[in-house]
Amino acid sequence: MASSSSVAAVDTKPDALRQSRYHMKRCFARFTAKGKRLMKFQHLMDEIEQTIQDKVERSKVLEGSLGDILSATQEAAVVPPYVAFAIRHNPGIWDYVKVHADQLSVEIITSTDYLKFKEMIFDEDWAKNENSLEVDFGAFDTGIPSLTLSSSIGNGLSYVSKFTTSILNKGSESAKALVDYLLTLDHHGEKLMINETLNTVAKLQPALVIAEVFLSAFPKDTPYQNVEQK
Incomplete structure (x- = not known):
């Protein structure tokens, strides 16, 4: 900005x-x-x-x-x-x-x-690669109060995370917007985050809990290919 x-x-x-x-x-x-x-x-x-x-x-x-x-x-x-x-x-x-x-x-x-x-x-x-990934966080500007204190410098990510979490915790309807957004993310037709089998909050929440438990058994530097098909 x-x-x-x-x-x-x-x-x-x-x-x-x-x-x-x-x-x-x-x-x-x-x-x-x-x-x-x-x-x-x-x-x-x-x-x-x-x-x-x-x-x-x-x-x-x-x-x-x-x-x-x-x-x-x-x-x-x-x-x-x-x-x-x-x-x-x-x-x-x-x-x-x-x-x-x-x-x-x-x-x-x-x-x-x-x-x-x-x-x-x-x-x-x-x-110089025109296909290099560029992530635009401008979407977070809408509806999020602006930081005004100098002491907030460097804490933007934490603030956005807390704000987003507070919205999602208001109920399943609020979280549904996030699920719908994750479903739209794809590259050449391949889903990047979640697929249609996890298209509701009720389905996604337990799946995330199971995934977290499963992944916690692996070292943090485990290659993605080792767990991709799990």
Whole structure:
């Protein structure tokens, strides 16, 4: 999810870069010098500190618009000559930008583009494969209260799980929506989660209990093929 305020902040980045172009070129040169890698916020700050050793000059850079953006950066994906930033200004509010290290040109990109760019660090062929799996959790946005506290950052999955569980525990009618959804998931006609033999809540619940008991007897690293036909 993106907000107009966060996008506006990102739009100021070209000006921020021009304010201290000399220092920024040195910083981005350092970011890309080690090749492909994923950098967290502290890594970025360490690199900037080593690049701009003069505290006064470094403060000028970090107190400007660029500093505001860097302070909200959660990670940066480096694939020379580009560095892509994942920026979170508020809980659940993300923006993504890609910067050319030599030209300092800035491009606002989508979350999909960022994830593909990030994947190039680890497997470039997979990142460029049009058949690679992409999971969109946007469906969870509807009807779920938004997180607003900074302390909620990093706890989104737990929150969604608790919220979903509370809905499902209200009764079989609520759980039926999940069963119906699981039945729709298929790939080239092959069911991915459950088939028609488990098409009701009453059938699925005991089957899950039995499956959990059965699988608990196997080591966690057991290949799927060893239990597929069970």
